[in-house]
Amino acid sequence: MTADGDGAGDGAEAAANWVTQCSKLIQNALNLVTDGKFIGLLTIMFGIGLPIDWYLRLSDHGFAGTTRYITSAMVAFGVLALVAEFYVRRARRADAGDIASDKVVGPVGRALSLVGRMALTCYIGQNLIASIVFYEWGFGVADMIAGQWYTYWTLLIYLGIAALLIAFSALWLRRFPRGPVELVWHWSYEAICAALDRRKEKKAAKAAAKNAAAGKTNSAAAATGSASPSAT
Numbered sequence: 001m002t003a004d005g006d007g008a009g010d011g012a013e014a015a016a017n018w019v020t021q022c023s024k025l026i027q028n029a030l031n032l033v034t035d036g037k038f039i040g041l042l043t044i045m046f047g048i049g050l051p052i053d054w055y056l057r058l059s060d061h062g063f064a065g066t067t068r069y070i071t072s073a074m075v076a077f078g079v080l081a082l083v084a085e086f087y088v089r090r091a092r093r094a095d096a097g098d099i100a101s102d103k104v105v106g107p108v109g110r111a112l113s114l115v116g117r118m119a120l121t122c123y124i125g126q127n128l129i130a131s132i133v134f135y136e137w138g139f140g141v142a143d144m145i146a147g148q149w150y151t152y153w154t155l156l157i158y159l160g161i162a163a164l165l166i167a168f169s170a171l172w173l174r175r176f177p178r179g180p181v182e183l184v185w186h187w188s189y190e191a192i193c194a195a196l197d198r199r200k201e202k203k204a205a206k207a208a209a210k211n212a213a214a215g216k217t218n219s220a221a222a223a224t225g226s227a228s229p230s231a232t
Contacts, residue, residue, distance in 0.1 A: 046078015
């Protein structure tokens with residue numbers, strides 16, 4: 001096999017290994033989040049981050065960078081911890097027989113799980129929708145709601161966007177196994193791997209044909225050489 005064929009095969013194998021490693025990393029992170037110690041720590045971050053975040057937002061003293069990159073992250077991790085704690089407790093109650101096993105997730109959890117199955121689509125979607133709604137090249141709502149109630153209006157609009165994405169996820173997943181962006185990602189990955197496999201097979205076939213031709217040439221040369229003494 002040629003070096004190009006080996007490179008194509010190695011590329012496909014490296015891509016598969018990368019996906020596997022990312023999956024393991026995500027699973028390990030989820031295991032850490034559901035650990036009681038980490039939940040407590042993240043909950044403390046939430047208790048500290050939320051009041052600071054809201055104070056800075058409502059005071060409007062030019063702390064946009066702080067609220068965007070520091071306190072918002074603290075609040076996000078805190079919400080993640082609270083959600084994890086809620087469902088860990090419900091799972092334990094189900095194991096103890098206090099609630100039915102099919103009631104662990106609940107209607108809110110099922111709705112959010114739909115968004116989880118289309119996480120990349122919903123992430124891109126919320127940014128696109130919010131950009132259209134708030135920026136001047138869209139509806140320019142940011143200028144319309146500027147003032148004392150800006151934060152409250154922003155929160156209300158975001159809840160509307162979230163509800164829209166949940167409804168879209170529910171409708172889409174009735175017909176498709178993945179979100180639209182996830183489908184394109186999946187199809188692209190399959191197409192790339194298939195192309196690499198075809199390239200590998202083509203290189204292997206070409207190398208085999210070349211080796212076979214070389215073998216025939218060597219056999220013919222050997223036959224010619226062995227026939228020469230008898231002819232003299």
